[in-house]
Amino acid sequence: MPARKKTGSTTRKKKTAAKKKVVARKVASKPAAKKKAASAKKTTAKKATARKKVVAKKATAKKKVTAKKTATRKKVAAKKAPAKKAAAKKAPTKKAAAKKAAAKKASRSRKSTLEGPSIKPYEAKRGEDFMSEDQREHFREILTKWKMELMEEVDRTVHHMKDEAANFPDPNDRATQESEFSLELRTRDRERKLIKKIEEALNSVDSGDYGYCESCGIEIGVRRLEARPTATQCIDCKTLDEIREKQMGG
Secondary structure (H helix, E strand, O other): OHHHHHHHHHHHHHHHHHHHHHHHHHHHHHHHHHHHHHHHHHHHHHHHHHHHHHHHHHHHHHHHHHHHHHHHHHHHHHHHHHHHHHHHHHOOOHHHHHHHHHHHHHHHHHHHHHHOOOOOOOOOOOOOOOOOHHHHHHHHHHHHHHHHHHHHHHHHHHHHHHHHOOOOOOHHHHHHHHHHHHHHHHHHHHHHHHHHHHHHHHHHHHHOOOOEOOOOOOEOOHHHHHHOOOOOOOHHHHHHHHHHHHHHHO
């Protein structure tokens, strides 16, 4: 009987010791588990913050890109808007374009008539005298043709002013018409004076005095007369007269 008691007590002691060891192990493993849980929480928090930063960076980058795109679009639209307005302002109606074309044509014809007719230059023969019969006929043809062109232009101006005369309700249209008519009248006055000079030149051709300088009496020259058929002075005398005019005017 006493031997059985010893064995029971030893087994009980062994069980209690094992229990104590398990409890000690559990107690020792608890702080490690806590540490592991804390480190895991920290890593997850770090990952979450990193993700948030990446998302925030992407959002700011997208915002910048969209802001740049909108700014460029606004600039392009701002550039196109005045261009469109200018195009709309410049785009004339068919009537206005026709009037402008007619005015340009008329101005060109006036310039050509004021400058003189386009006749083939005279080819002087070898040993030919200045203002021979052929030369006089050449310049008589130039002067006569020029006078006819100017007379036709005067008639055209009168008919144009009669046809275009109208009482426009718009003051801008009236002002434009008045400025055009004043220009027409100034041109007509110049043409009238030029016709008088041409008639004087034709009279001098008939009398035999054409082509000689009124101041010094030397030959004016065929090429100068072709450039200006109503010239009455040589280049030297004309230059001196212009210098005197400038000095008197200054």
